[in-house]
Amino acid sequence: MVALARKTLLYEWRRFLPAMVAIGFAGLLQLLQAGLVLGIFGSASVYITGSSADLWVGYPGTQSVNLGRAINPDLAMLLRTDPAVVQVEPFYWVDADWRGPRGTGGESVFVSGIDPRADAMMFSKALPPALRARLREPDAVIIDRADIGKLGVQVGDSAAINGQRVRVVGVARGLRALGGVNVVSSLDTARELDIDPVDAGRPTYLVARLRDPAQAAAVAARLRDRGGFGPYQVWTASDFARRSVLYWMLDTGAGAGVLFLAGIVFLVGAVITSQTLMGAVAGSTREYATLNALGVGVAKLRWVVLEQAFWVSALGLLGATVLGVAIIALARSQDVPVVLDVPITLACIVLALGLAAISGLVAMRSLRRADPATLLR
Amino acid sequence: MNGVAMNEAAMSQGPASVHADRGPTLVAEGVCKAFISGRVRTQVLDGLSLRIEPAELTLISGPSGCGKSTLLAILSGLQPVDRGRVTALGSDLGGLDLRALERFRLLHTGFVFQGFNLFSALSALEQVELPLDYLGLGRKESRYRAVQSLDEVGLRHRMRLRPAELSGGEKQRVAIARALAKQPDLLFADEPTSSLDAANGQMVIDILHRIARTHGTTVLCVSHDPRLIHHADRVLAMEDGRILSDTRPANPVAPLAGSTP
Numbered sequence: 001m002v003a004l005a006r007k008t009l010l011y012e013w014r015r016f017l018p019a020m021v022a023i024g025f026a027g028l029l030q031l032l033q034a035g036l037v038l039g040i041f042g043s044a045s046v047y048i049t050g051s052s053a054d055l056w057v058g059y060p061g062t063q064s065v066n067l068g069r070a071i072n073p074d075l076a077m078l079l080r081t082d083p084a085v086v087q088v089e090p091f092y093w094v095d096a097d098w099r100g101p102r103g104t105g106g107e108s109v110f111v112s113g114i115d116p117r118a119d120a121m122m123f124s125k126a127l128p129p130a131l132r133a134r135l136r137e138p139d140a141v142i143i144d145r146a147d148i149g150k151l152g153v154q155v156g157d158s159a160a161i162n163g164q165r166v167r168v169v170g171v172a173r174g175l176r177a178l179g180g181v182n183v184v185s186s187l188d189t190a191r192e193l194d195i196d197p198v199d200a201g202r203p204t205y206l207v208a209r210l211r212d213p214a215q216a217a218a219v220a221a222r223l224r225d226r227g228g229f230g231p232y233q234v235w236t237a238s239d240f241a242r243r244s245v246l247y248w249m250l251d252t253g254a255g256a257g258v259l260f261l262a263g264i265v266f267l268v269g270a271v272i273t274s275q276t277l278m279g280a281v282a283g284s285t286r287e288y289a290t291l292n293a294l295g296v297g298v299a300k301l302r303w304v305v306l307e308q309a310f311w312v313s314a315l316g317l318l319g320a321t322v323l324g325v326a327i328i329a330l331a332r333s334q335d336v337p338v339v340l341d342v343p344i345t346l347a348c349i350v351l352a353l354g355l356a357a358i359s360g361l362v363a364m365r366s367l368r369r370a371d372p373a374t375l376l377r
Numbered sequence: 378m379n380g381v382a383m384n385e386a387a388m389s390q391g392p393a394s395v396h397a398d399r400g401p402t403l404v405a406e407g408v409c410k411a412f413i414s415g416r417v418r419t420q421v422l423d424g425l426s427l428r429i430e431p432a433e434l435t436l437i438s439g440p441s442g443c444g445k446s447t448l449l450a451i452l453s454g455l456q457p458v459d460r461g462r463v464t465a466l467g468s469d470l471g472g473l474d475l476r477a478l479e480r481f482r483l484l485h486t487g488f489v490f491q492g493f494n495l496f497s498a499l500s501a502l503e504q505v506e507l508p509l510d511y512l513g514l515g516r517k518e519s520r521y522r523a524v525q526s527l528d529e530v531g532l533r534h535r536m537r538l539r540p541a542e543l544s545g546g547e548k549q550r551v552a553i554a555r556a557l558a559k560q561p562d563l564l565f566a567d568e569p570t571s572s573l574d575a576a577n578g579q580m581v582i583d584i585l586h587r588i589a590r591t592h593g594t595t596v597l598c599v600s601h602d603p604r605l606i607h608h609a610d611r612v613l614a615m616e617d618g619r620i621l622s623d624t625r626p627a628n629p630v631a632p633l634a635g636s637t638p
Contacts, residue, residue, distance in 0.1 A: 001510045001516075002503045002506050002507045002510055004499070004507060007496075007498040007503070008496065008497075008498040010498070011497065011498030011539075012498060284496065286492060286494045287494050287495065287496045289494070290488065290490065291507070291511075292479070293453075293455060293482065293486075293488045293490075294482065294483065294486070294487065294488060294559065295479050295480065295481070295482035295483025295484065295486065295511070295512075296483065296508060297480075297511075298479075372455050372488070373450045373455045373456045375494065375567070376446040376447075376449055376450045376455070376490070376567050
């Protein structure tokens, strides 16, 4: 079989280049947008995804991890009595006001009070043991390196949180918060910084590690609704992370905006790609008409156009992938939160191929002009 | 299905390609065709009847606008008639739907147009092989037939070249090879020499004439080029949608034997 579609594409690549570029950039836009959305909104759950706990216990109805309320510390007993649980630790969340030493004014910060031991669960993925050990010093805090400018401090500087003196003992990566600044301290320091009398030294969450993480859902279910501990709720870590991300995505309106933008990108991509493909196909109208005169059916000719659309998109996406990897590397080096996983990348590729298929179908319309009778003039 | 078997199957659906004395292969009876452009209705063909015989080169000549291209389109099944009846190889073309017409053209007809209409990305050999692929021939059979056809038009040594590397005359010969490789019973040519110089025009009409003689093909050529009249076995002069005369030149210039250099 003579590979008409591929040979034409190779030989007349200039005619197809605009379509390739259009598909490539549409794919790249979708991918980067998805990466940014996941990255930005994913940071809403950094407390959960950056830790190694399997279960989270918090106030009932908590929609996002940053919206927790104090719970009964005795719940730790309930957790420890369950045979599946191997480790339990508290997590303090304090909304606080930061005053830097160089007159940066007030800054709203989220203080995360964690257990600084090397085998503790909270932020076990975000803070290396040596760094978290420094939190044992009194009034010690750690900040994200991207927030250094915002907070107006360097490592070793002192500042004030809720009017009490703290000292920056280190910087970490991957602690950027959504809608504020994360500051990490030890449990003791956090309790001192918490000036809300309602909290009264009670933790915001209790987290637990299980012998078998695969049992998380079952253990969470059997730990719910035990009386005598006041209001509480148990989530698996993945459920609670999803809950937090979805809250930010949907309830803030940002998610709808992103979906809308994705639709626009798809539409614009489809229009540009189909127009450029149509132009490329129309350039061969007379040849297609001749094939049709020789008895090659219109249906078969349509396949040639679809095949061309497929190759155009494959090449466009290949270019987009190379460019995308470079852009994501650049973004990461600048601490721009971009997260890409395999399902999302695949979804973007499928979307771009769908865009190419639609463009190809539209481009087939130019075959209507390939009426062999018009060649007899 | 292997290539050879398909080839035989294809051949058996039409009358055997070789030789004459079996009556006309193309018959038009009372054919009418009009074109409507806005409010203006132009009657191009009005009750035209004719019969075309196999194994000869029939030339329809006439000034532009006389309806000869329309007649070709109708006889080849590219356009339907308003009224009348066209029979090709015993099939009533009016009774075939679009798909059946495409199938009929695939199996039985070849076309040569004024513009060569070759794919710029394909070599001469691939241009000729392409329709054979759709005919369902095997790879080997396609290649064999394509090379044979290119040999017959004297382009075997140029078969790896793309259109951009071929002269106008050579391109038209590739187009003829493309039509010929299908081993059609009917070969239609529309102004095949109009964009060629005298020498190349001569060569092209010679090849068409020889195809009619050696393959028993019905070759119907439409042209206003007066140089072709002496090469045709039969000349139909057309004007205003009617056949004015039907003559057979006493001693048509015989095609050169063997392949063209």
